[in-house]
Amino acid sequence: MTATAVKRDQQASRSGAREQLLAATSALLTESDTLDISLNEISARAQLNHGLVKYYFGNKEGLLLALLDRDAGTALTALETLVGMSVPPLRKLELHIRGVINTYFRHPYINRLINYLQGSSDTNAVHLAKVFITPLLRFQHLMIEEAVAAGAIHPVKPEFFYFSIIGACDFPFNARRTLPHAFGMVAIGDEVKNSYADHVVRMVMGGIARN
Amino acid sequence: MTATAVKRDQQASRSGAREQLLAATSALLTESDTLDISLNEISARAQLNHGLVKYYFGNKEGLLLALLDRDAGTALTALETLVGMSVPPLRKLELHIRGVINTYFRHPYINRLINYLQGSSDTNAVHLAKVFITPLLRFQHLMIEEAVAAGAIHPVKPEFFYFSIIGACDFPFNARRTLPHAFGMVAIGDEVKNSYADHVVRMVMGGIARN
Numbered sequence: 053m054t055a056t057a058v059k060r061d062q063q064a065s066r067s068g069a070r071e072q073l074l075a076a077t078s079a080l081l082t083e084s085d086t087l088d089i090s091l092n093e094i095s096a097r098a099q100l101n102h103g104l105v106k107y108y109f110g111n112k113e114g115l116l117l118a119l120l121d122r123d124a125g126t127a128l129t130a131l132e133t134l135v136g137m138s139v140p141p142l143r144k145l146e147l148h149i150r151g152v153i154n155t156y157f158r159h160p161y162i163n164r165l166i167n168y169l170q171g172s173s174d175t176n177a178v179h180l181a182k183v184f185i186t187p188l189l190r191f192q193h194l195m196i197e198e199a200v201a202a203g204a205i206h207p208v209k210p211e212f213f214y215f216s217i218i219g220a221c222d223f224p225f226n227a228r229r230t231l232p233h234a235f236g237m238v239a240i241g242d243e244v245k246n247s248y249a250d251h252v253v254r255m256v257m258g259g260i261a262r263n
Numbered sequence: 264m265t266a267t268a269v270k271r272d273q274q275a276s277r278s279g280a281r282e283q284l285l286a287a288t289s290a291l292l293t294e295s296d297t298l299d300i301s302l303n304e305i306s307a308r309a310q311l312n313h314g315l316v317k318y319y320f321g322n323k324e325g326l327l328l329a330l331l332d333r334d335a336g337t338a339l340t341a342l343e344t345l346v347g348m349s350v351p352p353l354r355k356l357e358l359h360i361r362g363v364i365n366t367y368f369r370h371p372y373i374n375r376l377i378n379y380l381q382g383s384s385d386t387n388a389v390h391l392a393k394v395f396i397t398p399l400l401r402f403q404h405l406m407i408e409e410a411v412a413a414g415a416i417h418p419v420k421p422e423f424f425y426f427s428i429i430g431a432c433d434f435p436f437n438a439r440r441t442l443p444h445a446f447g448m449v450a451i452g453d454e455v456k457n458s459y460a461d462h463v464v465r466m467v468m469g470g471i472a473r474n
Contacts, residue, residue: 086382170440171297181444189445211446212462216431223430229381233392234400235422251423251470259466 070108072098074119081161085229087116087168113172117179120165124184127155131191141199142261146253148195152221153249157240160225163218189214205260213260220252281319283309285330292372296440298327298379324383328390331376335395338366339402346402352410353472357464359406363432364460368451371436374429400425416471424471431463 076098080089091112095102109115134147156162166184170177192210199205224231224240231237237244287309291300302323306313320326345358367373377395381388403421410416435442435451442448448455 085378167296167437167440170444177440177444181441185441185445209458209462212459215435215459216463216466219430219432219434220427221430223433224426226378229378229388230392230396233381233388234396247420248423248426251420252427255427255466255470258469258471259462260469 069098069100069104072100073105073108073115074122077115077119078123078159078161081119081165082159085160087161087164091115113169113176116165117169117176120162120169120180121183123155123159123162127151128184128187128191131188135191135194141195141202141204142257144195145199145205146257148192149217149221149253149256150249152217153245153252156222156225157245160228163222163226192217203262206262208260217252217256220255224248280309280311280315283311284316284319284326285333288326288330289334289370289372292330292376293370296371298372298375302326324380324387327376328380328387331373331380331391332394334366334370334373338362339395339398342399342402346405352406352413352415353468355406356410356416357468359403360428360432360464360467361460363428364456364463367433367436368456371439374433374437403428414473417473419471428463428467431466435459 073094076094077089080093080097081087091102091105094115095105105112105115109118130151131148134144134151137144139147166180170180189210192213196205196208196210196213200207228239231239240248284305287305288300291304291308292298302313302316305326306316316323316326320329341362342359345355345362348355350358377391381391400421403424407416407419407421407424411418439450442450451459
């Protein structure tokens, strides 16, 4: 590294270069609806030197993994807090569903990233299962057990609960490209998102709650 | 084309070369869980000359569009028949949900293809909305109207019904890569698929049916 590059890097570090690169990647992925974004686009968007991606993340895959860790980490921390809260079990499940929808509303690329990174190497697949899917499944399992024990819901297979909730919550945001041509809307705004959350909550609760 | 190539093509035509290429593409997409398959792999799998892809489909995108037209066409024809049948409205919705799950069970790449092809050009996006999404939405709308008119379900927004059902039915098959590491199963077989369909039907019916 030249003295100038080192100086630039030090400056960038002070202003959170790593976080800026993650934020730029997140913004580009949200806009582009694919994973085809280049390191040049990312560094240009972050207004940072291209070499910093390599410095902080090694390569694009490392950057995408770090972004997933960031977003999934935030969502899982919030979920862990919810699981530990003293809230009636049905209300807890409802808050969870609304939380999942809010996560995909903010970061519509999460499942696309998971699917891509799982296929890129076995190490990644094991890592993602361990840090993201298994904890999410475990938290959902705990909420289900609590609700069954309280007599609030019928027993439900945790993996089926996971598939149906994650699928239903993710789909409108992941399949956004279909919106303008098939649904006459450019994007899903706050109001539609909240109204869709009401719909999913009604469906899930209707399917498992004891009357 | 040389005389040999023409002769080969004529022979291939007689044995349904076009259909063989589509079947080979479908098999490869189902196995690979990505869209990264080459024309060489496809022609090798079909045991046909590489040039036939160009002859029948122009390029890989044309081949993928034709595959989607084939699979979506089959599913929509079956749905149209169901919509016209004299079956109680709740049972009709149930059969629809089971049909959607069977479609993604057989062709787990459908939504991946739609998402990819919609982004590849505006012409494709308009075409897919017209031949696949809009008809599916219309058929679902008709079944919902019929069920509401019969007093069997509460009113539900057709686009919300679409998002939640397509998302829930598609997710376990589209996210298959997560199965071995997070769920301890290699693939979803017939029994799990049918049991998952029971779960989704219970959820949807519980959410919208009038008691």
